[in-house]
Amino acid sequence: MKIKVINPNTTWTMTDKIGEAARAVAAPGTEIVAVSPAMGPVSIEGFYDEAFAAIGVIDEVRKGEAEGCDGYVIACFGDPGLAAAREVARGPVIGIAEAAMHAASLIGNGFTIVSMLERTRATMEHLVHAYGMSHKCRNIRMTDLPVLELEEEGSNARAIIVEECRRALAEDHSDSVLLGCGGMSDLMAHITKEIGAPAIDGVSAGVKLVEALVSLGLGTSKRQAYAYPVEKVYTGSFSQYSVPARKA
Amino acid sequence: MKIKVINPNTTWTMTDKIGEAARAVAAPGTEIVAVSPAMGPVSIEGFYDEAFAAIGVIDEVRKGEAEGCDGYVIACFGDPGLAAAREVARGPVIGIAEAAMHAASLIGNGFTIVSMLERTRATMEHLVHAYGMSHKCRNIRMTDLPVLELEEEGSNARAIIVEECRRALAEDHSDSVLLGCGGMSDLMAHITKEIGAPAIDGVSAGVKLVEALVSLGLGTSKRQAYAYPVEKVYTGSFSQYSVPARKA
Amino acid sequence: MKIKVINPNTTWTMTDKIGEAARAVAAPGTEIVAVSPAMGPVSIEGFYDEAFAAIGVIDEVRKGEAEGCDGYVIACFGDPGLAAAREVARGPVIGIAEAAMHAASLIGNGFTIVSMLERTRATMEHLVHAYGMSHKCRNIRMTDLPVLELEEEGSNARAIIVEECRRALAEDHSDSVLLGCGGMSDLMAHITKEIGAPAIDGVSAGVKLVEALVSLGLGTSKRQAYAYPVEKVYTGSFSQYSVPARKA
Amino acid sequence: MKIKVINPNTTWTMTDKIGEAARAVAAPGTEIVAVSPAMGPVSIEGFYDEAFAAIGVIDEVRKGEAEGCDGYVIACFGDPGLAAAREVARGPVIGIAEAAMHAASLIGNGFTIVSMLERTRATMEHLVHAYGMSHKCRNIRMTDLPVLELEEEGSNARAIIVEECRRALAEDHSDSVLLGCGGMSDLMAHITKEIGAPAIDGVSAGVKLVEALVSLGLGTSKRQAYAYPVEKVYTGSFSQYSVPARKA
Amino acid sequence: MKIKVINPNTTWTMTDKIGEAARAVAAPGTEIVAVSPAMGPVSIEGFYDEAFAAIGVIDEVRKGEAEGCDGYVIACFGDPGLAAAREVARGPVIGIAEAAMHAASLIGNGFTIVSMLERTRATMEHLVHAYGMSHKCRNIRMTDLPVLELEEEGSNARAIIVEECRRALAEDHSDSVLLGCGGMSDLMAHITKEIGAPAIDGVSAGVKLVEALVSLGLGTSKRQAYAYPVEKVYTGSFSQYSVPARKA
Amino acid sequence: MKIKVINPNTTWTMTDKIGEAARAVAAPGTEIVAVSPAMGPVSIEGFYDEAFAAIGVIDEVRKGEAEGCDGYVIACFGDPGLAAAREVARGPVIGIAEAAMHAASLIGNGFTIVSMLERTRATMEHLVHAYGMSHKCRNIRMTDLPVLELEEEGSNARAIIVEECRRALAEDHSDSVLLGCGGMSDLMAHITKEIGAPAIDGVSAGVKLVEALVSLGLGTSKRQAYAYPVEKVYTGSFSQYSVPARKA
Incomplete structure (x- = not known):
């Protein structure tokens, strides 16, 4: 099975870290291809960034279909381009926010999301609402750190995040914590150990959920909403994205 | 006041029609600039199309800021790029689905959306949910007509739409009908007269709502979610969209 | 266009202030008629007051129909009598709570209501729920000041309100503040400037929304819920409110 | 115990019928006082009627407090004046829509409301939403009969209502039916027998719920929302409703 | 009328206390039978305990049907076995969480639940959600005391609970408090007096609601969800619970 | 990895079928143990049956912990005993209704449940509500067939079910169908092929989701709601279920 893990931003140190997290949990027969798009923002911190990142995601899924990929993980906690990518893909496509929320729902009663820049709180609120997770999400805690701080040597970002996860358990009546950024994908084991409760990384969860669906023979349903484009x-600079007629 | 009305697809016959509908309701001092993006899909019929159309919308709002636009209307009933456009704009940005739903809420107790391709039902459901309009939206009726059918001479699309609007009133306990496509913007008066109840065009509603907000001195709030990018x-082919530092 | 702005209480100093706020934003061709009912409570601070104020509102709308009014604004943040007034009116009727919530929805992602007596919190909660604004309203902050304190010379009510608005932005993740009382209608510009984010007055917003709807040719839908009485x-002392047969 | 059952309209034949239904279920020690207000509409078929009926209800509750009433039932399925009446009353106040919905919740899994004029559907929808009964209410079926038809000798209204109740069970997956009008209060036993499932009259239910609450020593809470006015x-013709200072 | 009040745990000192509370409010003609099941947990502090307690409840309702009981109260704030018991019973069955929430809804605008072990918060959240009481329940406050602490001589549990009830009124904008454990059934009058607002015991409320329903001729609806098993x-050790064919 | 798949009823032909479905999708290293409890109902068709089945499930999970099981699937579409089982288990526990709904959420936009006896509709409605799937579940279609009909040679149950699945796609705007009974676990491939859209069996989905969670190192969170009993x-016949002190 071949799963493409797409880091929607173009910072390859993060892509590599995400790829490692994915490979660490992948089943023996699973090949992980971790990529960033050829173009787009170096980090995703708002709706503007997400809109462009979505195009990068779609581009990689289009290529992935030609490359024979069986499923996709979108490795940014805003799940940019998810619905469009589902139209393009034959197999399943899962965003890491979605993956983490579903995993948390299956092992606990309520979770807290811990993430980065305050301004992106809205994205997470919209996803919680859209995914029907309002009864499960007890709090969203933003550390107000920039995303790329996670890539800095010697940054105290990890310590701040661990501390916020601790507060989540103590104050929110939560029983798990979601790591609200693709750049935290290397922290799952560390934080789980530190806080004594599940800290869920959506990249890892996403890979296992895609594997599960593909093993079940389930791809994206091609009836209704996610039918092929x-x-x-x-026209213009997007002409390469024209949709040809599908062969019968 | 200068309002840019952006038809997110690149079919200029539709853009012209939308521009006419906008000018027909604009206040004396309002200048309407109706455009399509320089690139993108010729019609919007799914999430894939929306993702690309969003970039076109953002592009036009970016230009609009330089051109001194006071507000924007996104003239596609899926409101593509709305959140991102709000980050870019100083003034208000309104989608036509949003505009139509708010207008209907203020003059009635429940509305039906009448729109085109069945597969885009999901987009409308998501917007109804996201905008908190679940208690107001009584039905979504898809005629399953392609969007560009509205641009064809001699098509019976209008007759089919009128008939569906009639059924909406008769069967859904609705008191108004929302015209669920930018390409229907010339039908508001006609259908209203035919069915004896308000048929609301979001382009017209959007222009008046933008005018209202601008007159109140209200632009997009730059605190939190919609702060400037x-x-x-x-990187890559999107490098022109890099965000420079803002001047103090 | 003639818009009647009804202050549902009978304190004419407040009515005058409300009328001024309305005129300050009205379009050139709009005539504002600001009135209080002939009878009723001097301020509205609970459901009992609202019930009587509703009759005053209805009375003024009935008169307004005879006077040729094109639309109405109900200038009390509990929107008393709104549904009944809609039955009576041909044109649109908007409450200031409703107007402020809709305006805030179009320029931001989440608002806080700042208002007066603690006991009236329930009214605002009911409206937020009824209008489908639960996902937009992040907090309701009551200063516990009596409504008429706003009419007192030398009161520090304004300072208290500004301070509460500041806290709303700092603590609620809100990006705008709604001024939760008709008596605050003169504070929009002042507070907006003080807090550096939109402070929305429903009287001003209501006037512009009514203008927008009337310009669109939209009145209250006469199908279903808001059909004429x-x-x-x-019988008895209410006999003057008997409903005669409507002429065909 | 003295319970005042207020028929908010001024049709005394209906008031008498309602009084009989109330007495038929009242406990031995309960005195039922069934009244109509001194003024107001002869039937309640819309928001306009409800607004005036609310004043009549308040008036009767005010008198009731002086008369030593221990609780109140508002015998119109729109529960007009309920919140205001709660402010005035020391004891409990229950509307018949509220009573019927709560009773149905305790004996079944889902109910259908069967009622009269189509245009009043909105009132019932609002109540279902406001009372948190959306998950219990499976349908609202309007027969489109005028309320006073129930008072006519020889009318076939009853037969039409029974038939609609039957359809409710057969088509809505409901296990009980709510009789959605005070004028149906004599039909509970008859319809229950006809359809072989509970047909709940809110007048009867309201009386028993008030008795239950009063026996528990529970009156309307005077903290927060329902504190005394x-x-x-x-001012003006409503001066008699001025609220004097309460004695400590 | 014969009402069986079932304490789902097997601590008879608590059962006796519950029986007393029930008898204190029962109408003259009502016989209260207070029991604990023959088997099960000595207290209920989690889902595991609830599952076994449910069987005890069902067992007692089965016996109750043979004994001629007219209705049942399940005297544990998690309402264990409620749905199953409804299938078995001809008459009404009410849980004390359900009873307390409904009573609070009828006399106020918002309540706080005050209860025992923190870990059982989830049970109460699920009930609030399932009963449609999300808009009424303003907070759930767990004192983290074990249930049997309430049976200890000289424990300061009562003082802690009273203090938490006080905080509920002061901080939650609540107007009543629900006593979230069958073991608190003797505290209703005491706490009500201490805090100056209704403190509602579900045992007392449940008895009166069952009486009310039975007087109305309402039993559990035997259509759909709660039809007889x-x-x-x-098989095996549960063979005694086999369901025989019902006689026509 | 060892996964116990518990058929909560005691019909071993169904258990065998469920075991086969589980083994068909299990990963190479996964051992499937398929069991029925030692006692309980031969099929589960209501809340009464579910209550007893829950004890059987708990019993098997308790044994499973001693047997070294890594996770559990509860193979009845009512998910009986799920919350209690989670308290007992170290690893993940998933119900097949839950598994099917989550899988459908990840590959489509809306599903229909197709199931058996009409009276069990309520169970499914409760689960949809409790799992936050109201926006995903478009319809619940009951064929009104008894559960054990699926075990009968020569029954036309399968044909009826396929036909209902077809209608689901045609009439409900759904893009997948959930097989709403453990006894349908052998039909996933057949129905998927027949209807041309995903027909999801919760047993298969449950096994893969448990595998995914265990591979991620995720077990049931032992903080808060699902902490060990x-x-x-x-007491009495349940004394064997007493909970001993846990060793540190």
Whole structure:
């Protein structure tokens, strides 16, 4: 099975870290391809960044279909481009926010999301609402750290995040913590150990959920909402994204 | 006041029609600039199309800021790029689905959306949910017509739409109908007259709501979620969208 | 266009202030008629007061229909009599709580209501729930000041309110503040400037929304819920409110 | 115990019927006082009617407090004036829509409301939403009969209602039916027998719920929302409703 | 009328206390039978305990049907076995969490639950959600005391609970407090007096609600969800719970 | 990895079928142990049956902990005993309704449940509500077939179910179908092929989700709601279920 893990930003040190996290949990027969798009923002910290990152994600899924990928993980906690990517893909596509929330739902009664820049709180609120997780999500805690701080040597970002996770358990009546950024994917084991409760990384969870679905023979349903894109002309600099007629 | 009405697809016959609908309701001092992006899909019929259309919308809002626009209307019933556009804009940005739903809420107790391709039902469901309109939206009726059918001479699309609007009133306990496509913006008066109840076009509603907000001195709040994008490098073919530092 | 702005209480100093706020934002061709009912409570601080104020509002809308009014604003943050007034009116009727919530929804991601007596919190909660604004309203902050304190010379009510608005931004993750009382209608510009984020007055917003709807040719839908009242005899001291048969 | 059952309209034949239904279920020591207000609409079929009926209800509760009433039932399925009446009353106040919905919740899993004029559907929808009964209410079926049809000799209204109740069980997956009008209060036993499932009359249910609460020593909580009205001057024709200072 | 009040745990000192509370409010003609099951946990502090307690409850309802009981109260704030008991019973069955929440809804605008072990918070959250009481329940406060602490002579549990109830009123904008454990059933009057607002015991409320329903001729609806159990063989140690065919 | 798949009823032909479905999807290193409890109902068709089945499930999970099981699947679409089983287990426990709903959420936009006896509709409604899946579940279709009909040679149950699945796609705007009974676990491939869209069996999905969680090192969180049961005496015939003190 071949799973493409797409880091929607273009910071390859983060992509490599995400790839490692994915490979660490992948089943023996699973090949992980970890990539960043050819273009786009170096980090994703708002709706503007997400819009461009979505195109990068779609681009990689389109390529992935040609490369024979069986499923995809979108490794940014805002799940940019998820719905569009589902239209393009035959197999399953899972965002890491989605993956982490579903995993937490299956092992506990309520979770807290711990994430980075305060301004991106809205994205997480929208996802919680859209995924029907309002009854499970007890709090969203933003550390207000920039995303790329996680890539800095010697930064105290990890210590701040661990401390916030601790507060989540103590104050929110939560029984697990979601690591709200692809750049935290190397912290799952460390934080779980530090806080004595599950700290869930969506990259890891996403890989296992894609594996599970593919093993079940389940791909994205091609009825209704996520049917393949309609044949269509795209103009100008997006003309390469035109949708040709599908063969019967 | 200068309002940019952005048709997110690149079919200029539709853009012209939308511009006319906008000008027909604009206040004396309002200048309407109706545009399509320089690139993107010729119609928007799914999440894939929306993702690319969002970039076109953002592009036009970026230009609009330089051109001194006071507000924006996104003239596609999926409101593509709305959140990102709000980050970019100083003034208000309104999507036509949003505009139509808010207008209907203020003049009635429950509405039905009448729209085009069945597969885009999901987009409308997501918007209804996200905008808190679940208690107001009584039904979503898809005619399953392609969007560009509305641009065809001699098509019976209008007759089919009128008939569906009639059924909405008769069967859904609705008191108004929302015209669920930018391409229907010339039908508001006609359908209203035919069905004897308000048929709301979001383009017209959007223009008046932007005018209202601008007159109140209200632009997009720059606290929290819709603050200006963070200074950032964009790589590759999106490098032109890099966000420079803002001047104090 | 003639818009009647009804202050549902009978304190005319407040009515005058409300009228000024309305006129300050009205379009050139809009005539503002600001009134209080002929009878009722001098301020509205609970459900009992609201019930009587509703009759005053209805009375003024009935008169307004005869006077040729095109639309109405109910200038009390509990929106008393709104549904009944909609039955009576041909044109649109908007409450200031409703107007402020809708305006805030269009320019931001989440608001806080700042208002007066603690006991009226329930009214605001009910409106937030009824209007589908639960996902937008992040907090309701009551200063526990009596409504008429706003009319007192030398009161420090304004300073207390500004301070509460500041706390709303700092603690609630809100990006705008709603001024939760008709008596605050003169504070919009002042507080906006003080807190550096939109402080929305529902009177101003209501006038602009009514103008917008009337310009669109939209009045209250006469299908279903807000159809004109049914022909009916009223007995006793309310006999003047009997509903005659409507002419075809 | 003295319970005042207030028929909010001024049709005394209906009031008498309601009084009989109340007495039929009242406990031995309970005195039922069934009244209509001194003024107001002869039937309640919309928000306009409800607004005036609310004043009549408040008026009767005010008198009731002087008369030593221990609790109140508001015998119209729109529960007009309920919140205001709660402020005035020391004891409990229950509306018949509220009573019927709570009773149905305790004996079944889902109910259908069967009621009269189509246009009043909105009132029932609002109540279902406001009372948190959305998960219990499976349908609202309007027969589109005028309320006073129930008072007509020889009308086939009853037969139509029974038939609609039957359909509710057969088509809505409901296990009980709520009789959605005070004028149906004599039909509980008859319809229950006809359809072989509970047909719940809110007047009967309301009386028993008030008895239950009073026996428990529970009156309307005077903290927060339903505290006694604030001391206040009422002007004009409503001056009699001024609120005097309460004695310590 | 004969009402069986079932304390689902097997601590008879608590059962006696519960029986006393029930008898104190029962109507003259009501016989209260207070029991604990023949088997099960000595206190209920989690889902595991609830599962076994449910069987005890069902067992007592089965016996109760043979004994001619007219209704049942399940006297544990998690309402264990409620749905199953409803299938078995002809008459009404009410849980004390359900009873307390409904009573609070009828006399106030918002309540706080005050209860025992922190870990059982989830049970109460699930009930609030399932009963549609999310808009009424403002907080759940766990004192983290073990349930049997309430049976200890000289414990300061009562003082801790009273203090928490006080905080509920002061901090939660609540107007009543629900006593979230069957073992608190003797505290209703005491706490009500101490805090100056209704403190509602579900045992007392449950008895009066059952009386009310039975007086109305309402038992559990035998249509749909709560129809009598289907004829069926039970194997092994549960064979005594096999369901025989019902006589026509 | 050792996963125990518990068929909560005591019909071993069904247990065998469920075991086969589980083994068909299990990963190479996964051992499937498929069991029925030692006691309980031969099929589960209501809340009464579920209550007893829950004890059987708990019993098997208790044994499973001693046997070294890493996770559990509860193979009845009502997920009986799920919360209690989570308290007992160190590893993950998943119900098949839960598993199927989560899987459907990840590959589509909306599902329909197709199941057996009409009376059990309520169980499914409760689960949909409790799991936050209201926005995903578009319909619940009951064929009104008894559960054991699926075990009968020559029954036309399968044909009826396939037909209902077809209708689900055609009429409900669903893009997948959930097989709402453990006894349908052999039909996933067949129905998927027949209807041309995913038909999801919860047994298969449950096994893969348990595998995924265990591989991630995630067991049931032992903080808060699902902590191990509290040390406690059980009396009477349940004394064997007493909870001993846990060793540090």
